[in-house]
Amino acid sequence: EVLLLESGGGLVQPGRSLRLSCAGSGFAFNRYWIHWVRLVPGKGLLWVSRINSDGTIATYADSVKGRFTISRDNARDTVYLDMNSLRAEDTAVYYCARPVNPSGYDDDFFEFWGQGTLVTVSS
Amino acid sequence: QSVLRQPPSVSGAPGQGVTISCTGSSSNIGAGSAVHWYQHFPGTAPKVLIYGNSHRPSGVPDRFSASKSGTSASLAISGLQAEDEADYYCQSYDRSLGCWLFGGGTKLTVL
Numbered sequence: 003e004v005l006l007l008e009s010g011g012g013l014v015q016p017g018r019s020l021r022l023s024c025a026g027s028g029f030a031f032n033r034y035w036i037h038w039v040r041l042v043p044g045k046g047l048l049w050v051s052r053i054n055s056d057g058t059i060a061t062y063a064d065s066v067k068g069r070f071t072i073s074r075d076n077a078r079d080t081v082y083l084d085m086n087s088l089r090a091e092d093t094a095v096y097y098c099a100r101p102v103n104p105s106g107y108d109d110d111f112f113e114f115w116g117q118g119t120l121v122t123v124s125s
Numbered sequence: 126q127s128v129l130r131q132p133p134s135v136s137g138a139p140g141q142g143v144t145i146s147c148t149g150s151s152s153n154i155g156a157g158s159a160v161h162w163y164q165h166f167p168g169t170a171p172k173v174l175i176y177g178n179s180h181r182p183s184g185v186p187d188r189f190s191a192s193k194s195g196t197s198a199s200l201a202i203s204g205l206q207a208e209d210e211a212d213y214y215c216q217s218y219d220r221s222l223g224c225w226l227f228g229g230g231t232k233l234t235v236l
Binding site (some may be wrong): 037039045047049061064097102108109111112113115116118119 | 163169171172176213222223227230
């Protein structure tokens with residue numbers, strides 16, 4: 003069974019940092035690109051970032067570029083999202099998601115999702 | 126504001142049908158990017174309902190169907206059931222922005 007499990011969310015003050023983790027199991031983790039998507043209250047789902055299978059290619063939404071960094075440790079079957087200079091508008095439930103195909107096609111859909119981890123940015 | 130536009134809400138009585146639209150542009154849906162639809166119940170993981178414009182994964186009832194034309198797509202749900210009450214999102218890839226887009230979501234209420 004394919005499972006994705008996010009962790010690391012919590013309450014953080016504006017301007018501070020937080021690291022989210024996404025642990026995968028039940029599939030060949032090192033073959034798949036992994037994405038982060040967030041559910042923002044009142045705005046719905048927003049794509050955040052993705053990383054390729056060996057961790058050499060990362061892409062970001064404009065809203066987080068320069069503040070968030072995605073990385074992965076395939077020995078631990080885990081993807082990370084380092085979030086710096088957090089803002090109130092980063093408050094969301096953060097999901098990691100695995101596309102249906104290993105090779106990272108742009109037209110892929112997100113076949114598997116984690117349950118999400120809540121990040122609240124507030125003073 | 127989402128680049129893919131959906132109505133904020135739709136509603137229908139049990140047994141009736143509803144349609145949810147998803148309007149994009151020439152750089153995403155109109156450029157030939159596939160449209161996918163997700164069903165989301167609060168507190169759970171989103172679930173793919175339709176992929177590749179009109180394909181249903183195994184286990185999704187045939188009450189759910191979707192189509193795409195030009196720069197828009199639509200999700201149709203027939204024979205509404207109380208369990209269909211959820212949020213629905215369309216998703217596509219924008220070839221100009223180089224990123225994945227979701228619609229703003231549509232809350233379906235079964236009256």
